[in-house]
Amino acid sequence: MGYVDAHTHAVFREIITDELLNFAINEWHAPRELLLMSVKEFVKILDDSEIEYIGVMAHPSRKLGVAKEDYALKVIDAVKDYADRFAVIGGVEANELTVEEVRYWLGRQYEAGISAIKVHPPHMWLKPNAYRPEEGGLKQLGLVYQFAEDHGLPVYIHTGTSAFSKARNKYGDPIFVDDVAVDFPRLTILMSHVGRPNWVPTAFQLIRIRRNIYADLSSIPPKRLLEYIPRLTEISEKSVYGSDYPGPGVYDIKANLKEFLNIQIPREDLIKIASDNPKKILKPLSRTR
């Protein structure tokens, strides 16, 4: 049985920059040795954790000063010898680029083999529905969703707060994801963090009523998952497990998975969430190139 951790921020010695290292130490409070692991060392941890593959976030975060659109290409290059163990999640900062630049970077990332696209409203400082005419009409963002829909790439959209010093949390409200689900009906949307902590009811309701919105359970401590989402089993067909490693407080990828597998819901629901569902939605690099 191989599990999938669909949401990590794993970084590797081969490609980490000083900016990213400092950011991860200062904002994630992650231990330095975790951040300086090689890809090969990381794969050993996955083996030991019975994790078949992980999703690695590699979207740009200019405002946090850590990455631009080429970062996804660097991550893909770093993990290519273990292409069945990693899915790389790319993205573009729609409100920082021209329409032509958005097209160019999406094309390059897609050709390189990204498995999904990430939109992070509180870090990018934009509403997830900012492409709508009544929300400012940002064409570049509409293009991102259209590209994802046309190319069968799922889109992760961060919902809920972010504790990072440069985050703008007004953009974390999941209600704005509703427009995306309606305007791009063939798009698979992973609603990251289910709006935690303060917007969970909104997120939960959208996951229930919108066929194409799924729950990405990452960064909610597994021990508290049923406190946040008491009716989790109602959405177990539409939920995927993720740890958010090595984000704040999540420094042991194996222990986090174990804690998840111990929560008090039927075993079949746990298997759906940590294996079957993510395997349907997120392809590893070996299946995207």
Ligand SMILES: [Zn+2]
């Ligand atoms: Zn994350």
